[in-house]
Amino acid sequence: MRNKLSWFAVPYVGWMALMVVIPILIMVVYAFTTAEFQGTLENYAEMGVYASVFLRSFRLALIATLVCLLIGYPVSYWMAHEGPGFQRVAMALIMLPMWMNFLLRTYSWMSILENNGLLNQLFQNIGVIDLYNSAGTLFTDLRNSVAIRFAEDPAEFIPIKYFPIDHFELIGTPGAVVLGMVYNYLPFMILPIYSVIVKLDSSLLEAARDLGADSAGVFRKVILPLSLPGVLSGVTMVFVPSVSTFAISRLLGGGAQLMLGDLIEQQFLGGAYDPHLGAAISMVMMVIVVVCMVVMNRFGEGEEQAVML
Amino acid sequence: MSKELIRLTDCVMAFDDEVVLDKINLSIRDKEFLTLLGPSGCGKTTTLRIIGGFQTPTSGDVLFDGVRINAVPPHKRTINTVFQKYALFPHLNVYENIAFGLRIPKADASGKKVKLAEEEIDRRVMEMLEVVNLKGFEKRRTTQLSGGQQQRVAIARALVNRPRVLLLDEPLGALDLKLRKDMQNELKRIQRAMEITFVYVTHDQEEALAMSDTVVVMDAGRIQQIGSPEDIYNEPENAFVADFIGESNIIDGIMRADGVVEIFNRRFQCLDSGFNKDEAVDVVIRPEDVDIVPEDQGQLKGTVTSVTFKGMQYDIIVDFYGFKWLIQTTDLSPVGSRIGIKIDPDGIHVMKKSEYSGMFGDYSSYSEEYEEISDASYDPEEEDRDEE
Numbered sequence: 001m002r003n004k005l006s007w008f009a010v011p012y013v014g015w016m017a018l019m020v021v022i023p024i025l026i027m028v029v030y031a032f033t034t035a036e037f038q039g040t041l042e043n044y045a046e047m048g049v050y051a052s053v054f055l056r057s058f059r060l061a062l063i064a065t066l067v068c069l070l071i072g073y074p075v076s077y078w079m080a081h082e083g084p085g086f087q088r089v090a091m092a093l094i095m096l097p098m099w100m101n102f103l104l105r106t107y108s109w110m111s112i113l114e115n116n117g118l119l120n121q122l123f124q125n126i127g128v129i130d131l132y133n134s135a136g137t138l139f140t141d142l143r144n145s146v147a148i149r150f151a152e153d154p155a156e157f158i159p160i161k162y163f164p165i166d167h168f169e170l171i172g173t174p175g176a177v178v179l180g181m182v183y184n185y186l187p188f189m190i191l192p193i194y195s196v197i198v199k200l201d202s203s204l205l206e207a208a209r210d211l212g213a214d215s216a217g218v219f220r221k222v223i224l225p226l227s228l229p230g231v232l233s234g235v236t237m238v239f240v241p242s243v244s245t246f247a248i249s250r251l252l253g254g255g256a257q258l259m260l261g262d263l264i265e266q267q268f269l270g271g272a273y274d275p276h277l278g279a280a281i282s283m284v285m286m287v288i289v290v291v292c293m294v295v296m297n298r299f300g301e302g303e304e305q306a307v308m309l
Numbered sequence: 310m311s312k313e314l315i316r317l318t319d320c321v322m323a324f325d326d327e328v329v330l331d332k333i334n335l336s337i338r339d340k341e342f343l344t345l346l347g348p349s350g351c352g353k354t355t356t357l358r359i360i361g362g363f364q365t366p367t368s369g370d371v372l373f374d375g376v377r378i379n380a381v382p383p384h385k386r387t388i389n390t391v392f393q394k395y396a397l398f399p400h401l402n403v404y405e406n407i408a409f410g411l412r413i414p415k416a417d418a419s420g421k422k423v424k425l426a427e428e429e430i431d432r433r434v435m436e437m438l439e440v441v442n443l444k445g446f447e448k449r450r451t452t453q454l455s456g457g458q459q460q461r462v463a464i465a466r467a468l469v470n471r472p473r474v475l476l477l478d479e480p481l482g483a484l485d486l487k488l489r490k491d492m493q494n495e496l497k498r499i500q501r502a503m504e505i506t507f508v509y510v511t512h513d514q515e516e517a518l519a520m521s522d523t524v525v526v527m528d529a530g531r532i533q534q535i536g537s538p539e540d541i542y543n544e545p546e547n548a549f550v551a552d553f554i555g556e557s558n559i560i561d562g563i564m565r566a567d568g569v570v571e572i573f574n575r576r577f578q579c580l581d582s583g584f585n586k587d588e589a590v591d592v593v594i595r596p597e598d599v600d601i602v603p604e605d606q607g608q609l610k611g612t613v614t615s616v617t618f619k620g621m622q623y624d625i626i627v628d629f630y631g632f633k634w635l636i637q638t639t640d641l642s643p644v645g646s647r648i649g650i651k652i653d654p655d656g657i658h659v660m661k662k663s664e665y666s667g668m669f670g671d672y673s674s675y676s677e678e679y680e681e682i683s684d685a686s687y688d689p690e691e692e693d694r695d696e697e
Binding site for chain 1: 383388410
């Protein structure tokens with residue numbers, strides 16, 4: 001080796017080989033074999049059954065990524081333009097939840113979103129649920145009184161009945177899963193965007209103003225294109241864990257929002273034990289994610305300083 | 310003499326009680342090449358930023374064509390800037406960098422925002438590329454250009470908008486000496502060809518003398534002198550200007566009468582007048598205005614203490630009664646030899662005493678000072694800015 005210091009890389013390379021390359025190879029072997037380790041493509045044929053799970057995973061992950069971007073970009077922009085003291089505090093606040101265990105955080109959301117959880121109790125106590133019920137009753141009555149007037153035979157008219165609720169359905173909905181993803185992965189969107197914006201050379205912004213751009217123009221023509229590399233890495237860092245998550249969908253999706261991660265987990269640990277199918281699903285997911293990332297990178301190729309993962 | 314274009318009246322700039330500019334009064338004429346010259350932290354860049362609209366003076370007025378523009382933002386001024394580190398947009402190629410200003414819709418006479426036609430943009434960008442000698446570079450990325458080329462893109466990007474005034478903030482600071490000389494001529498040529506006002510900031514006195522119609526020497530937030538390069542060099546107002554512009558021996562003297570000044574108890578003929586009788590003054594004698602003569606014929610007699618060969622001449626340091634002078638001569642006088650000197654009346658310039666009296670003039674620490682001068686491209690202010 002030319003550089004003596006490169007010997008320090010040996011443990012890392014060894015670790016990566018042991019913990020990344022070999023497991024992937026094992027996965028590839030499993031994905032293309034039967035339980036008796038005969039070569040087969042059957043695992044892939046079986047997968048069609050789970051198309052809806054694939055679709056749901058990518059849809060929810062995309063929504064979560066989009067929400068993170070819509071929240072994360074303005075927050076990053078705003079942070080980067082405040083004083084250094086504010087930036088330090090804001091950064092600490094963003095990192096703070098990450099000091100807690102991921103599962104613990106997600107469990108907390110469970111107890112917030114449950115049918116008799118914190119949020120529903122709050123709604124109950126401040127009268128939101130009563131309000132909702134009275135509004136519901138009112139609209140149902142209104143609808144009935146209008147409908148009866150147009151009914152052909154008023155005697156046979158059956159009015160619609162309003163069933164009052166005692167809680168909102170929060171947990172077990174796609175919305176809850178997206179909320180869990182956004183909550184957990186938002187920092188991964190904010191950090192890369194913030195670090196790109198905060199490093200923007202202020203003389204570039206002055207130059208743009210000098211050349212006649214107003215604030216909107218400076219943002220559109222200089223800040224936005226130059227912060228694109230941060231956006232790309234933020235999107236990657238949110239989308240990849242979102243699409244493969246299993247704990248969030250299981251805990252907040254209440255089993256009704258099965259995602260790819262859950263599906264794979266079931267093949268290895270759950271009742272539907274079939275590690276070969278699990279490996280095949282993982283392979284497909286990996287390929288799709290890699291393709292997505294390559295396409296994304298193409299978009300950002302114009303940016304000289306693209307900082308991808 | 311062309312008419313006045315920009316006027317600063319009593320401009321004060323203070324950041325948290327720290328006064329950066331102290332009542333600046335400055336008039337800039339149309340189509341002139343004006344240089345703000347001074348050491349780091351003298352307020353020259355702040356003055357430029359006030360004209361550009363990036364800073365609003367704490368008090369005082371900025372007038373453009375007779376109209377007060379204190380609160381007019383930069384994008385509404387017909388002034389463009391060439392920034393110290395060029396500030397080219399890294400995500401755009403050379404062509405798009407130059408077209409940046411042209412692509413922004415401008416309000417026409419009726420106040421409606423109009424976009425320039427693509428052909429018009431193309432024509433003007435190509436024209437500018439020609440002016441700055443960068444034809445064929447339009448598709449290049451700015452990061453692939455050398456410092457000099459980036460510099461010229463920055464100039465083209467500013468000039469393509471046809472500003473009334475171009476502000477240049479130490480534009481040649483990052484270039485090497487040879488390129489700097491070329492770019493000086495280039496800038497002068499462009500300024501003449503485009504017929505617009507240049508306001509140029511530098512700490513390099515040679516650059517200022519070579520390029521400017523008017524030089525404004527600044528120090529400690531105040532203007533020390535305004536004048537043509539010749540005036541500034543030949544008739545410095547005070548010891549600071551005399552020391553900052555070129556090499557000078559600054560000696561305490563007493564004005565005995567109009568045209569007669571006494572230094573080292575000897576009387577010299579000079580051309581200055583209008584001082585009180587026996588007024589204490591600072592006397593400037595440029596190193597090249599001193600004639601070396603045999604010791605017995607000299608008006609002053611001294612010992613050579615150091616000789617430096619500079620190519621065109623020798624720089625010699627001569628000890629006169631404990632005061633070290635710098636003399637530039639083509640004749641070698643070896644170290645330790647005794648020499649006499651003669652000074653013609655037009656080689657002597659008398660100045661009023663000022664707060665700077667006694668701070669400069671002795672060349673006993675010559676070698677250190679020489680190093681500072683030769684390292685003129687080094688600007689500690691730049692490093693301060695990086696730290697921000």
